[in-house]
Amino acid sequence: MATVYISLGSNVDREIHTRSGLDALHRYFNPLTLSRLFESEAIGFDGSPFYNMVIKGHTKLALEQVLVLLKGIESANGRRPGDKKFAPRTLDLDLLLYDALVTRAPVVLPREEILYNAFVLWPLSELAPTFIHPQTGDSLASLWQQFDKQSQTLTPIDFTWKPKYDPD
Template sequence: MTRIYISVGSNISPRENIPPALDDLFRHFGPLTLSRVFESEAVGFDGDNFLNFVVACDSKLSLAGTATALRQIELAHGRAPNARKFSSRTVDLDLLLFGEIQCQQPLVLPRPEIRFNAFVLWPLAELAPELVMPGDDTPLSQRWQDFDKTQQKLWPVAFHWLPSGDMQ
């Protein structure tokens, strides 16, 4: 089992699109631990506000298998296969950390946006404050404390998810 952290985001009907995607994450990976949910302005393009948070869980799959499962969940929940990087989306699942792995392929890990997107760093630091990313020496709580919080606006919002009835 490998501990993984996944950034979850949506700005297209997020309160309707996120819960079924979480149900699928639960089916694939088992129990999920969620950070608080934050609302933030779109970054890199003009669009509706996003809901963002981080999920921690364990994967029995390889790195490539985990990335494939996340992509399949995105597509099953309305993500356009050829969506531009900076665009609105029903569900965005980004693998941030896969255990202690550092790599460039099949994706870059640790995910670079951990260091420069408040909507990734704040919920990740909240979920795993003492965690030190592979190749780093600074706990996430310290990274968040040192982060320039004037660059991006985000705020906690109420959000509640329970696995659907067939999974409880």
């Protein structure tokens, strides 16, 4: 069973798509452990603020199957293949870590955004502070401690989520 960490972001109907994304992830990666929900400014384009969080889950799916599943959940929430990278998002799900796997294909793992986006590193370090980043050799807590927190503003948001149902 692999442990996966998935970032979730939305800046279009944020609460609706955040809840919908969590419900879908709950079906496949149960039990889930959630970071706090944060609000952050759009990075790389002018747009509405995002909701961001990181989810820890467990799966028997292979890496490639996880990637296909995440794209399917995004698509079910109105995301179109080929959407611009720096643009508004109904739902953005990115696989950050699949155990301690280091790979370049079919996806870059660990995801590079871990090291330079506060909206990824802060919630990830909440969930796995002692996890050692397989490329830097630093714990996630240490990476967050060293991060330039003036470069990106994040605000914790009061948020409660309960799954709509429990999968079998």
